[in-house]
Amino acid sequence: MTTIGHFVSGKRVDGKGERMSQVFNPATGEQIATVQLASKAEVNAIVKVAWEAQSAWGATPPAKRAQVMFRFRDLLNQHIDELAKMLSAEHGKTIPDAKGEIARGIEVVEFVCGIPQLLKGEYSEQVASGVDTFAIRQPVGVVAGTTPFNFPAMVPLWMYPVSIACGNTFVLKPSERDPSVPLRIAELFHEAGLPAGVFNVVNGDKEAVDALLDHPLVDAVSFVGSTAIGQYIYSRGTANGKRVQALCGAKNHMVIMPDADMDQAVDALMGAGYGSAGERCMAISVAVPVGAETADRLIAKLTPKVQSLNVAPYTDPNSDMGPVISREALDRIKGYIAEGEAAGAKLVVDGRNLKLQGYEGGYFLGGCLFDNVTTDMSIYKNEIFGPVVSVVRAKGYAEAVDMINSHEYGNGTAIFTRDGDTARDFFSRVKIGMVGVNVPIPVPVAYHSFGGWKRSLFGDHHIHGMEGVRFNTRLKTMTTRWPSGIREGAVFNFHSGSDTKA
Incomplete structure (x- = not known):
């Protein structure tokens, strides 16, 4: 069993304390190392x-x-x-x-x-x-x-x-x-x-x-x-x-307008919502289709893709999504899913019963998709940090924008539309630190800066x-003055740029 210490003065060093923490392989649930906790x-x-x-x-x-x-x-x-x-x-x-x-x-x-x-x-x-x-x-x-x-x-x-x-x-x-x-x-x-x-x-x-x-x-x-x-x-x-x-923290919304390229929007939502098992602060966890017809089309195209996610350990080259980080995280996410069902949201895809042969001890969870989520539900208000996407239906564009601006988090958001005027209005009005237009995870490149608003x-x-x-x-x-010669007199007050004696 590997023991992990610290890195100090250019080399690895062992810790001096007795307190330890365990490191697990999330795919198997087995301990793979011990890390020393510094005093x-x-x-x-x-x-x-x-x-x-x-x-x-x-x-x-x-x-x-x-x-x-x-x-x-x-x-x-x-x-x-x-x-x-x-x-x-x-x-x-x-x-x-x-x-x-x-x-x-x-x-x-x-x-x-x-x-x-x-x-x-x-x-x-x-x-x-x-x-x-x-x-x-x-x-x-x-x-x-x-x-x-x-x-x-x-x-x-x-x-x-x-x-x-x-x-x-x-x-x-x-x-x-x-x-x-x-x-x-x-x-x-x-x-x-x-x-x-x-x-x-x-x-x-x-x-x-x-x-x-x-x-x-x-x-x-x-x-x-x-x-x-x-x-x-x-x-x-x-x-x-x-x-x-x-x-x-974050609760990132993706608005899908009626004129959006729905195939593009669904592919983007798959990567943004379920990539890295949803464990990222820029994950899209809320999809906001505008209009009932848009919402129905979104659910129809999104559902089979979520159902077909290949959830497997990282050793499988065809894996789309791995496990979540820990048993505690898995239990917390499942708890949120149960709360969503109890609150009346429709669980369109339920990934809780996923089992992988040979990895029964792993922290695996299939992709989960909710429809008819409302803004008073815990699955909407809280950051779940897992492979769970909630669809909140908006009657119109203004309602979608107000929904985003009313949330306590302001990390990232995106809109999918073909209309430049709508996109420009959205970019201007949303109270969010990072905004994407037909880009689901608008993480800035390194020479721009990353950060949200609000909480x-x-x-x-x-x-x-x-x-x-x-x-x-x-x-x-620094303010400097190099006199060309000795000047007499002193000025004891702030002066304007025209004061040649100062």
Whole structure:
């Protein structure tokens, strides 16, 4: 049985505490590893390592930091097959899904290869007589990140490459459910030439997170996960004077207009609703067909596709969807399905009785499809985080938009239509952070930024892209004057640009 520790000062280290957590293969339900959970004292020691490394790394020219990022990108590409198999074994998602996740993370590394350009400042000459002003961005210091189980490669890669390229050092606390990939990627980063102590990985639970939130040497905290925990992290972190970005839960709607290409919409909904077993914050979990005829056509085309999903372990190359992450997640999802039935929603496709020979202990659930869902039901209001799609019928376009804007989450949404005027109005009116037009999962490319509105985000900055650079740097503005000779007199008040004596 493998025991998983931490990554500190450029190498793997064993934990010193006695607390452990189990890592399971979701396809079989069997334990495959034990992960050591760090104590507060261990976290404090790791933060000190990062703090001691920051000064030299922050003083490293951005062009040299970029060289490390180029080598890191190449190593990630070279090892993508190895990383995907490791990821799928602990998470359960299919190999193509795992490779796609890693590829989206590599995009962020490619983005920060241009860090010299991204950190260019601003300069204004002659703001007053003989006075110039310029602004620069400097690293915040030590940054900590806490990431979820559903994207053990991609989400961390959305955080620390940007932070480290900006001159910070980083302490990552990944999910203890699938910790192997973050540690392996840390080794590759060190192999790329990153100095020891700049990037560290600590495995742990709430004790480790609280230690990071409370530590006086941690300057900023980035988080991706549930809304309840995100709000807690934002409140505790900011109370301790830290800069915090917390990307949280979602309930993403896809509006299908009567003029939509229905085949395209159904294919998009299949991938967006059931890909990765629905365990992603950008999953489309609510379909909103406009008009009864549109809804009937949607259900007629969608039902057989959901029924024919090939649910299998990642070792099956024909698998469309793997298991969910844990027994607890499986039970929670089934509980929501029962609540939906009890509330009066029509369960068109029921995936709860799925059985796979040889994988009876796995956490498998077939695709589930509800029709006639209403906005007062728990399956509509709450993030299920599983392969469950709810169809909520809207009488008109205005009702569909109001439905989206009234929900507490504002992460992502999409509309499928052939009408440009409708699409433009939708894009303008919805109170959502990321919007797709005939694109079901509008996750921005790496040089744009990812983030939601309302209770899907706590903090002022989205992740990666230029918002990521802003979060990981502080703005400093200098005003300079170099007199050509000695001048007499002093001015003790603010002056205008025309005041030649100041």
